[in-house]
């Protein structure tokens with residue numbers, strides 16, 4: 001496409017001035033309204049501090065948006081649609097109303113500014129135009145900040161470059177162009193751009209006061225009938241606050257400070273100044289991006305309107321003045337405006353013909369001029385009439401060389417007269433060269449710009465990536481910190497758990513020690529009990545023997561009593577008989593001589609009686625003794641019974657205690673197992689965490705490799721975990737097996753203990769049998785003794801009987817002698833008397849003989865009894881011996897049984913210990929592999945220390961216990977001795 005200015009027309013830049021009302025803060029600060037609007041119909045001048053400024057239009061503070069639009073901007077719409085370029089920009093200090101004027105409140109019919117109104121108007125115009133016109137409207141929106149062009153429709157484009165098209169018209173290369181077909185779409189684009197602008201900066205007010213926003217509407221139209229193509233660009237620019245540039249711009253100098261703050265605005269001021277000063281040959285458009293973009297608008301091909309916005313407050317006087325000065329200067333700038341038309345082929349043909357004609361004409365002229373020159377050179381003087389008319393020549397050239405002229409103008413003013421041209425041919429040559437050089441350099445500059453743009457885009461991308469990376473790093477760091485914290489927490493937990501486990505282990509140790517102690521105590525108590533029961537048994541046996549003895553004694557005493565009573569009654573009877581015989585014969589036979597003999601006989605009887613009496617007293621004494629003994633024994637028995645009860649109570653207490661201890665042991669065991677399991681779990685977790693820590697620590701050093709490493713580690717961890725779980729499962733199975741084994745062993749143990757109990761009971765039985773036997777033996781011994789005693793008594797009795805017989809014999813002898821003597825005496829004197837006497841004697845003799853017979857009978861009976869007993873004695877002795885033997889055999893059997901039980905018990909104990917040891921080893925081994933991952937726990941060491949201490953403690957306790965038991969036993973033995981002695 002090629003542009004052409006068919007009807008180039010000079011057109012001044014239009015400058016309108018708008019004053020805003022005093023704002024609240026200015027009113028509060030008491031600022032005065034210092035601007036005066038001269039009264040009268042003219043509304044194009046104002047005066048401030050006596051200085052008058054003239055503009056195309058001046059809007060008072062109360063001017064509505066609509067009025068401003070209608071009078072300052074509306075005409076541009078038709079220009080743009082007619083193929084002209086247009087520019088409206090607002091200039092003024094910050095908060096002077098630039099944005100208010102340009103944008104206002106979009107969507108608000110009253111408060112909307114120039115841009116929305118123009119957009120609406122353009123579309124309204126288009127809708128109202130002929131049907132055969134086709135429009136393509138596209139918009140761009142960008143801002144210039146710190147001399148960088150940032151695309152507001154694509155935030156990634158942050159440093160766009162300015163290029164020139166083939167007509168050498170500058171444009172923003174790469175700026176997003178959005179095709180739009182309705183005002184709404186345009187407003188959407190504006191909103192999008194504004195929101196992007198807001199997102200990018202923190203302080204929007206400050207940013208907007210330091211940056212220029214440029215909204216570009218590009219309208220292309222094609223007449224579908226004649227293919228006539230027109231295009232118009234409309235720049236709508238909201239400039240940055242002018243306050244800083246005004247300070248420097250007022251003096252027309254460029255200060256570094258101002259340049260730094262806003263290079264573009266000072267460049268704009270410079271461009272305007274240069275344009276206003278007609279003598280300036282170089283216009284510094286290239287000093288900034290803004291001036292390059294606005295190149296066409298300032299002294300180029302565009303209908304330009306500048307709205308200068310001012311504050312009327314006295315506070316802003318200097319700024320207002322400089323703004324007004326800027327406007328005044330800008331007003332003098334002239335633009336050359338033409339329609340941007342794309343020519344059709346026919347048009348081109350026509351133009352070609354024209355140009356051809358022109359060239360032919362000019363050729364003729366050149367020939368004329370050459371001939372004239374030759375004549376001049378030859379020294380001829382050409383007459384004035386013959387000379388070629390130069391005016392004619394220029395006239396001929398001017399109408400057709402508009403394009404070239406405008407091009408030249410753009411490059412800087414060229415000397416207008418040919419004379420001057422000829423006079424400075426060399427200059428021109430040089431200048432051409434320089435121009436070319438400059439062009440080349442500019443091109444290079446543009447290229448560099450483009451490169452910079454690319455680079456900056458790249459930088460932007462990198463920045464974005466960096467931000468992302470930063471975020472990633474931050475998140476990773478956060479994660480890491482969280483993990484660290486978590487790990488710390490878990491480590492702490494682990495520590496505490498370890499502590500707990502340690503405590504629990506200690507408690508378990510203590511429990512075990514306690515248990516040992518208790519079991520030992522129980523054993524000791526059992527032993528004590530056994531000894532006590534043995535003692536008790538002994539006591540009971542002795543008691544039994546004593547009671548049997550007592551019974552025997554009682555029997556004996558009663559027997560003796562009976563016998564004594566019998567004997568007494570016999571004696572009494574005898575005496576009675578004797579008495580009766582004596583009494584009955586007393587009257588008939590007077591035995592005065594025999595009185596002494598009777599007396600003697602009586603004394604003998606008395607003696608006999610006294611002896612009997614003494615014997616009776618003896619017997620009663622003995623009885624008393626025996627009774628006392630019995631009482632003592634009874635007492636002893638009750639004492640023993642009491643003791644036995646106590647012992648039983650003690651035993652039952654001990655048994656209960658043992659049961660509770662066993663239960664507590666079991667509980668402790670369970671707890672221990674649970675704790676061990678928890679320890680294992682914790683260890684696993686700890687290991688996991690440690691691995692995680694390693695991963696995270698590694699990640700800190702090599703963040704890039706971290707992920708891979710972590711992944712790998714996690715995998716490894718997973719594998720490890722699985723392996724560990726398998727191992728744990730295997731170990732658990734093993735434990736279960738072992739448990740089963742233990743249970744089996746326990747069962748067998750129980751069986752053994754049952755057998756032992758059986759044995760014990762058997763032993764008890766045997767013991768009781770033995771006791772019975774011994775009792776029987778005792779009985780036998782006592783009976784033997786009794787027999788002995790009886791024998792002795794019998795012997796005594798025999799002796800007495802023998803004595804008595806002797807005395808009786810003597811008595812008989814005496815009696816016989818007496819009778820013989822009496823018979824001899826009385827033979828002679830009284831024969832009758834002899835008969836009577838002999839009868840009494842005979843009676844006496846018969847009585848005595850009777851007596852004797854009885855006595856001999858008794859004697860015989862006694863002898864027989866004795867013989868019987870003697871006969872029985874060896875039998876009994878034999879029986880006793882047999883019993884003794886049996887007892888001995890039973891005793892040996894018992895001993896053997898005891899020994900066997902002991903052996904069994906020992907074996908069982910040994911087996912149990914072995915299994916326990918094995919289980920413990922297994923446990924240790926199970927805990928073994930975990931130690932290689934986590935911190936190794938010296939469980940063995942710990943155990944030994946505690947065990948040792950405990951062992952020491954237990955030993956001392958045992959010593960005390962043993963001593964106590966020994967003391968008790970001693971006291972018991974002493975008591976026994978006492979009892980025996982008593």
Ligand code: ADP
Pocket residue numbers: 019020021023061092093094095096097098099100101209309
């Ligand atoms: P700038 O863009 O020049 O920094 P603004 O357009 O943001 O200034 O205007 C600053 C304030 O003054 C805004 O609140 C705006 O509404 C107000 N304002 C500006 N011009 C006018 C006016 N002509 N009438 C009423 N209020 C105005």
Ligand code: MG
Pocket residue numbers: 095098099100208209238
């Ligand atoms: Mg603004």
